[in-house]
Amino acid sequence: MRIREFAAADWDQVWPIVEDVITAGDTFPYDPSWTSEFCHDVWVERAPGHTVVAEEDGTILGTAKMGPNRPGPGSHVATASFMVATAARGRGVGRALCEYALDWARRQGYAAMQFNAVVEVNEAAVELYRRLGFTVIGTVPEAFAHPTLGRVGLHVMHL
Template sequence: MRIREFTEADWSQVWPIVQDVITGQETFPYDPAWSAEVAHDVWVERPPGHTVVAEQDGTILGTAKMGSNRPGPGSHVATASFMVSSAARGRGVGRALAEYALDWARRQGYAAMQFNAVVEVNEVAVELYRRLGFAVVGTVPEAFAHPTLGRVGLHVMHRHL
C-alpha cells in the first residue's frame, strides 16, 4: 500500500468511499444527502491543505484530508479526517493514513493536531487515535445523531507534535 497525493482522476474511486461513510451516518457528521459535487468541495482540500489516497494495485483503499484546524491565531494546530473503504477496514489503512497525516503536519511546522468531532461510540477510531498519542480533551454531549444509538457525544481529541 502506498499513500500519495489525491488527483482529480481519483475521485471516481474516492466518492464511493465518502458516500458509503456519510450515508452510514455512524462516524461522520456530514449530510448524507450531499451530492458528489458538494462532497468533493468539502473533502478535497485546497492548498495549503492536503488530500491523499491510500492505494494498492490501482485500487483506492482510503483517503485523508488535512490542514489547519483554524485560520489566523489558530493556524499552528492541524486537523485531519480519514475514510477507509468498507472492504479495506481492519487492514491498517486508517492507521497508515493517520501516521501519514501526523508526519505531514510535523513537516509543515504545526505544533499540534486536533480532531474536532470524533463520534464517541466509534471505538475503533477512538482507540487508534489514543494509541497514536491523542487524548480526549472534551466531549460535546449528544452532539451527534447516531442512526441506532440516538444522540451520542462528539470527542475533541488533541496531541502535541
C-alpha cells in the same frame, strides 16, 4: 499500500468511499443528501491543506484530508479526517493514513493536531487515535445523532 497525493482522476474511486461513510451516518457529521460535487468541494483540501489516497494495485482503499484546524491565530494547529473503504477496514489503512497526516503536519511545522468531532462510540477510531498519542480533551454531550444509538457525544481529541 502506497499513500500519495490525491489526483482529480481519483474522485471516481474516492466518491464511493465518501458516499458509503456518510450514508452509514454513524461516524461522520456529513449530510447524506450531499451530492458528489458538493462532497468533492468539502473533501478535497485547497492549499495549505492536503488530500491523499491510500492505494494498492490501482485500487483506492482510503483517503485523508488535512490542514490547519482554524485560520489566522489558530493556524498553527492541524486537523485531519480519514475515510476507509468498507472492504479495506481492519487492514491498517486508517492507521497508515493517520500516521501520514501526523508526519505531514510535523513537516509543515504545525505545533499540534486536533480532531474536533470524533464520535465517542466510534471505538475503532477512538482507540487508534489514543494508541497514536491523542487524548480526549473534552466531549460535547449528545452532539451527534447516531442512526441506531440516538444522540451520542463528540470527542475533541488532541496531540
